[in-house]
Amino acid sequence: MKSFFTFMILVATVLAPAGCRSIRRIGESRQSIAARRLSGQGFNAMHNDRWDVAESLFEDALDVSRTDDRAHWGLAESLWQRGESDLAIKHMEQAVRLSANDPKRVQRLGQMYLDVGRLEEAQQQSEIALAAARGSADVWALRGDCLLAANQLSDALAAYHRALAIQPDYPELQLQAAEIYHMQERHGRLLATLDRLQDGLGPEATPARADILQGIAMREVGRLDEAKRSFIRAAGKDPNDATPHLELASLSLEHGNVDQAKTSLATALMLNPNSLLEGDWSDRFKRQQERLADQQKLGDSPIELR
DSSP states (O other): OHHHHHHHHHHHHHHHHHHHHHHHHHHHHHHHHHHHHHHHHHHHHHHTTOHHHHHHHHHHHHHHOTTOHHHHHHHHHHHHHTTOHHHHHHHHHHHHHHTTSOHHHHHHHHHHHHHTTOHHHHHHHHHHHHHHOTTOHHHHHHHHHHHHHTTOHHHHHHHHHHHHHHOSOOHHHHHHHHHHHHHTTOHHHHHHHHHHHHHHHOTTTSOHHHHHHHHHHHHHTTOHHHHHHHHHHHHHHOTTOSHHHHHHHHHHHHTTOHHHHHHHHHHHHHHOTTGGGSTTHHHHHHHHHHHHHHHHHHTOOOOOOO
8 A cells, every 4th residue: 555655656756747738838829819819810900000099909919928029010010100119120120039030020120120221131031031031022122122222223123123023913123113214214124014013003002203204214115195194194193293393394394385384493492492492303404405495596396295
């Protein structure tokens, strides 16, 4: 009998730690499930633009379990949305760590770094994400954004084309590619890219910036009336932007319509009194006025826009 009790005590001693660990794992599992449920509710609220509710749910999830990567991710997005970029990045860093470098979270962290000007860290994240997910359009987009920020235009364009090969319907990248073609003065490629963008979105849904770029390219290839229509379309889409009115003023002045140029310039200055100080607008108008004066002295007739 004594040996039996000795045996039972020995068994209890051996099994007790394992039992405690098992109970602890069950408790942790329940916490994890509860945190995931709260995170799921948070993402639903976020997708319905209920950001304050989402933030509260993600915080509740982290109160239940600090190791829920989805809760860190969701809270990061909520904080980012209301301008708390530093704290948002800290939570996204946690989400990346807890998810063992999930490519989607790595890509998002890299984009956050880039948006706050931490280019080197953004580049590091883009390389990590690319090593794990070369078939992701978003990862290639981040890579292109980093290269563009580093002024490596050709490499950035190549990265955007890799992304567009994976996901042809990606308007933001089509517009980025168009911007690079504009900087490279490759007007034919710029127009072809914008044509594809308009085919996908429709003329009315195409961003105003695309219309401005189209107008610039049309002007450069001599399609002046189409350039004018593009600038007018851009002005209609974004009534608060002075840029299309400056472009219209420049186009009118270039071709001798001084009164129309004055009207467009007055509109631009009403919208943004400092608009002439941005870019090279002041110098451009000065050169155009000098050319127009020379034409008038020589008796040349400027081209008239319809």
